[in-house]
Amino acid sequence: MTKASTNLVAILAGVVSALAAAGCQGLPGAFTPIAEVLKDPGRYSGKEARVQGKVTSALKLPLVDTATYTLRDETGEIMVVCKCIPPAVESSVRVAGTVDTVAVVGTTTVGVHLKENRRW
Numbered sequence: 001m002t003k004a005s006t007n008l009v010a011i012l013a014g015v016v017s018a019l020a021a022a023g024c025q026g027l028p029g030a031f032t033p034i035a036e037v038l039k040d041p042g043r044y045s046g047k048e049a050r051v052q053g054k055v056t057s058a059l060k061l062p063l064v065d066t067a068t069y070t071l072r073d074e075t076g077e078i079m080v081v082c083k084c085i086p087p088a089v090e091s092s093v094r095v096a097g098t099v100d101t102v103a104v105v106g107t108t109t110v111g112v113h114l115k116e117n118r119r120w
Contacts, residue, residue, distance in 0.1 A: 035075035037099055041112045044099035048117060051078065052094040058086035068113075071095060082116035095119050 032049045053073035060067040069086040070079055071093065080095055087093050096118050102111025 031094070033075040034071070034073045034078045037078060037114075038076050038112055041099060041101055041109045045101065047099060048096055049099050049114065050094065050096045051114070053077075053092070055087050055089050055091050055093060058089055060086055071114075079111075079113040080116050081113055082119070084116070084119075087119065093119055 030050065031052045032044075034051050034053065037044050037049050037051070051071060051073065053071045056070045056072045056077065058067070058069040065083055066081060067084060067086040068079055068081050070077055080097060081100075095114060095116055097114030097116045100113055100115050101109050102113075104110070
């Protein structure tokens with residue numbers, strides 16, 4: 001092995017180790033635990049987060065173009081707002097959405113939710 005290829009292997013090993021140590025959050029397709037978003041909503045505010053879980057409730061009112069559903073994983077539960085038909089209760093879904101809040105009162109964040117960008 002040449003010195004250049006040895007250095008390349010060392011760099012790639014370092015990158016893989018760093019991603020693994022970070023919980024693979026930097027990898028495409030990685031999902032964030034819901035509790036992590038809820039614990040530090042300011043860190044995620046206005047940014048896209050990808051979560052997955054089971055739908056525990058869904059609401060779509062007639063004549064209103066917005067629907068909501070609640071998504072639960074093993075760490076917590078978060079509301080998702082969409083301009084679509086919500087998924088069926090008990091279905092498993094993956095969601096990429098922008099993290100938003102209803103209000104920030106002092107140091108307390110109220111109404112953390114995702115605005116759905118895509119679902120699969």
